[in-house]
Amino acid sequence: MVNLNRTIIRTVLIVSYILIISLVVYAISALFGYLNTGADRSTILHTELKKIEQYKPKVIWMPLTNEGRPIDNESLKAIETDYLDAWYVKQVAYKTNTTAGINDYYTDNARKNIFDFITLNSNENISIESTTLEHHPKLEFFSEDGQLAVITDNDVIEYKRVYKDNKLVIETNEISTYKVVLLLEDGFWRIRHLIKESTEDYIVELHQIATNHLNIKGINYYPQATPWDMFGDSFSKDTITKDFKIIKEAGLNSIRLFVQYDDFGKANVNKEKLDKLKLTLDAAETINLGVVITLFDFYGNYDVLDWTLNMRHAETIVSELKNHKAIIAWDIKNEPNLDFETRGKVKVIAWLEHMIAHVKSIDKVHPITIGWSNTQSASLLNEQVDFISFHYYEDLDKLGTSLEALKNEIPNKTLLMGEFGLSSYDGIWKPFGDSEKDQANYHKKAQDIIAQHNLQYLSWTLYDFTEIPKEVVGGLPWRKNAQKHFGFIDKNGAKKPAFTYISKPQ
Template sequence: MNWNRLLIRIVLIISFVGVNALILFGISSVWSYLNTGADRSSRLHLNLEEVQTYLPKVVWDTSRVEGRPIEPRTLAKIERDYLNGWYVKNTALFSNNRYGVKDYFTDSAQAKVSKILDYNSSNKSSFKQTTLEHNPKLDFYSADGTQIYFTDTNVELYQEAYDNGVPILEKEETTSYKVIMLLEDGFWRIRHFTKAENSEIRQKQAEVLSDSIQNLLKNMKGLNYYPQDTPWDVFGKKYSDSTIAKDFGLIKNMGLNTIRIFIPYEDFGAAHVDGKKLEKVKSLLDIAHENQLMAVVTLFDFYGNYDVFDWTLTHRHAEQVVNALKEHPALLAWDLKNEPDLDFNSRQKSVVMAWLRKMHEKVHSWDPKHPITVGWATPEAAINLSDKLDFISFHYYRDISEFKSSFDKLKSSVTDSNKPIVLQEYGVSSYSGLWNGFRGSDEYQAEYYKEMQSILKEADIPFLFWTLYDFTQVPNSVVGWRPWRKQPQKHYGCIGLDGKPKPAMKYLTQE
């Protein structure tokens, strides 16, 4: 009985202490809130990660400002809140939801946005849009630092219209806006926002490829490159200059002149490209140049979103890569995306094509000197954008007997008969095992290349075969985990796991 009383007393004491601790914690939290003010991120219905999905290019002109001079830190805050205003408006136009609008628009501006949303909602309409570039010219900054006026010139806007969830229209426009923003509660809100007459639309001049580049494209003989020990991870922690130099020496001795390399989107930091990895790419290109090899750089590998709301992130990725590499003497061409046609069904062909068209336009604006292509997965898909791309690239892993007819059909579909058409990926595995009925062999692979190289030589078709080495490991992200797909993928090389040339090497070596 005494033990029961003691146990009850202990429970009561612990409960009393616990309740008082909770009361003190609540009081301290209220005190802290009253002294520090509410965190704006908790009031905004969009978290920081979501806001970071919108990164259009912004170039300010502050050369002629009436009023007080603008401080860089203030300008950065204004840009942040202005872009956040665009972001929440873009999101609201698609979802017809007002979350976040009050945080970046004054009461009068909110009323205008609400009127648009009410109209869209009543008509079951919505719009998915993004802006790609802003060029604000700062006109006025008040002496008390609470008002700002600027003209946002040449705003690139892309918009998709939906009727009851069904896409009905896509539109691009370049326009300007007159904007007034007010400082309220420590944050800049949009007070006035109207379209202005746009008199500064920049004309895009087409660049003609030089004869020397055209000749390089038409005489392309090479391969898609991965080191044997680090396939699909060339620029990771195990990157080795000595390994690259050894491999490129082998490629040169084979009489080849071109390599194709890949920039994995997420692995390189997506919109915030890893500078250290870019330095490794430059190092690889240096070694390629030393070995008289040119490089086709594929800007997007392992990327498959294409959504309008993702465009500014992919543009920042491509812009950083292109600007970092465009002056390198080993750079031959840009490949916008590896096999985007494989995403036509899952992402909708219209969505993928819109992304490619705009990416082509942007890459060309950043680097008008180097040719641009797309690595289509099939010859049938390669007709897409054939009028815009500088050369056509396609992959072929089907029966060799159908190749020539497929190529001829593609060639006849391309309106410019002088435009180079490159067989950018092809090959056959020498794997022999349970998962292919023991039908493969080194000799079978050699016979494939003997026949294929004869066709390519006779038709004078530029080529990049797949690939230099057999691999011990293939990531699941490449072909999935299924062994009947994964095991054959390990044996496409013309050099075996033992480091010795396979019989196919004889037919891939150029005189």
């Protein structure tokens, strides 16, 4: 027993010794690593934005005809990156009235003006939300030692909102020209001078696209097994093709699809997801179904500092798909008016205006709309969009009156009822809900109203679903269960009575 105790004590001492030595070695290594971080730019600078792309305005360099030393592409890219980062940290500083990051991107001379401006705004309780959307820089001079660069940044498109005492006092769109001097210090480019040479109001003239060719009679579509995850790992073109045939044979000619902003990779669009979307469009084209694509589903930030990321998202998708024969229209955003209360109507409307203009600048052929959640909001931005889209889940007895009011307010625009339907759920969480017979009567009445008012439509939705993500309607069981039963086809694949009225017989 004594020997056993000695063995145990010896073992404990050896293990403790090893553990202590390991901790000492780890501590020395950590200290050594810390002392050698001086050359690591990402640790000594406020450059979280280096790791996560937060600012991607469109940049188009003028042809290189600069004086001084010729510049290589790597050096030019370094100048561009640090120059844009300087813009970004200044915008954050003016929004928050803090100086974080300014020292990293501006020399002593340049940062003094910024600090003075921040102090003034802070004392007056003023904040500025701003971004730049486009830059057209020209390299004027690059020194022989590679330490100084002079650029003229032409036609810089800027958007600003100025708040005083947390109230919006001015909103501007400007186009400006800047003269910029940058110095290479500590391995990166700092702005020494940034002088605005000219500025004027930036007015976007939107071209209107004719919609007299539109004849949308369709349905909002998700596969039954993967609602709100249509382009994920379970993507199946065979399933989609089969469903599209059902839709076509039911007398419909169009579908509405959804591109979820986060799911598709935000600014850096996921190629695999985009390829799956193209395959879906191919399947629609094969049987002559038109497609309305909603670009910003499940997005609700609208922060000015995110605008450039949003624009790169839209730019990639629209550029890749605009020539596909299945595309009939773009829906900028699903139900943005639901964000008015939480995000602010001014912010949402400004974001929509700029996104409409951006998409129209890329695709000059296909019409654009916004999927408002009700008729009351449907007249907003009616001069910017090409046709009016609204969703309707209210009493059908009031739909005719709402339509007449909308036609009187906007007499020359095509109207699309972009979502409508009735859940057939009357289970334990909603014992006095509507039956499948009630659902059928609803769609029969809806189709009568649609025909009476020559309304274009996209109903909700082809299938009942077994699972609903909580992001769609929250976690309350009576809401989730109701959402599962809007389909014309039940969870077992049987057509419900409402299927008879999925379209109006000709």
